[in-house]
Amino acid sequence: MTNYLKIAEKAKPECINCAQEIFEAISKNSTTKSLDKVKKQMDNLNTFLYTYFLITYNKDLTNIHDDFTLxxxxxHDKSSLKNIANQLIEAYSNSLLDEMEFSRNxxxxxxLxxxxxxxxxxxNLEDLAKKLHLSKNYLCSLFKEETGFTFCQYLNTLKTNKAKKLLLEDKKTLEYISxxxxxxxxxxxxxxxxxxxxxxPREYKMSLVSQ
DNA sequence: AGACAGAGAGATCCCGAAGC
DNA sequence: GCTTCGGGATCTCTCTGTCT
Structure with missing residues (x-):
């Protein structure tokens, strides 16, 4: 798990090579393991990176996770698996490039x-507009234009992502999380x-437990 | 008790148009 | 580039009832 965390922390466009080197160091031992065990290790890394990016950067990269799961x-061979590992780290790293371009304005x-x-x-939108010394209507249209989301959509996405994180923790009621x-x-x-x-929320939690 | 869903009323947001 | 306006769309809140 510690190694996965190191990879996740280095999975950024500027130090993607470090992340890939860490993974290579881990996978040196994999020559003695069965293909299924290495696959399992890769699956775990994929899930770990997905969760890390969700919690740390608020980025729901379900598409990347599902794509690499498949x-x-x-x-069917270990060498192809190594290539996929590099692609996996690259895909998660590159998602941060979108974030940089996302906020040009x-x-x-x-x-944001x-x-x-x-x-x-x-x-709410009015509070935000006041803080930025803009009219709420103009902020509303500018926000949509620059991000592709409406203010409400973005706000609810953030809230939902935080809720997903809290749902992973046991003993928290929906009342508390809400x-x-x-x-x-x-x-x-x-x-x-x-x-x-x-x-x-309950269906979401059950789907994680069953994985 | 906790989780979930539906309904209705009110509040807020979004968008296009017009104008400065 | 930015604001204002008006109307429709969407969201929020609250209450209520059902299910597990």
């Missing part, structure tokens, strides 16, 4: 900083969570 499943850059910091405190993520009530949380993930 690739790993279909591979200085106003939106500031808006405020939202990321205050999204769980009941922040308030912790900035939802006004548990029914509202359940409804929004289902809208953004396609699953209710």
């Amino acid at each position: 690739k790993i499943k279909n591979v 200085e106003i939106i850059d500031n808006a 900083k405020i939202i990321n910091k205050e999204y769980a405190t009941g922040l 308030y912790e993520c900035g939802f006004s009530s548990q029914p509202h949380f359940t409804m929004t969570f289902k809208k953004y993930t396609g699953k209710t």
Whole structure:
């Protein structure tokens, strides 16, 4: 697990090679392991990177996770698996490039900083517009133009992602999680969570447990 | 008790158009 | 580039009832 964490921490565009070197160092021992064991190790790395990026960068890279789960499943030799490992690290690293290009506009850059910091405190569009000294209607259209999301969509995505993280932790009720993520009530949380993930919170938790 | 879903009313957001 | 306005769309809140 410690090694996975090292890889995740280095999985950035500027030090992608370090991450790949760490993985190579780990996989040196894999020559003695069966193909299935190495595949299992790769699956674990994929899931670890997915969870790490979700929690650390608030990036839901389900598409990358699912794509590589399939690739790993279909591979039949260890050398191909090594290539896939490098591609895997590269794919997660490159997702951060999107983030850099995402916030070209200085106003939106500031808006995102405020939202990321205050999204769980009941922040609304009007508050945000006041902080940025803009009209809410203009901010609304600018935000959509620059990010592709409406303000509400982005806010709910952040809240939902935080909820996903909290759902992984045991002994937390939906009531607790809903308030912790900035939802006004548990029914509202359940409804929004289902809208953004396609699953209710309990279904989501069960799907993780069954993996 | 906790989780979930539906309904209705009110609040807020989004978007296009017009104008500065 | 930015604001204002108005109307429709969407979201939020709260209550209620059912299920596990």
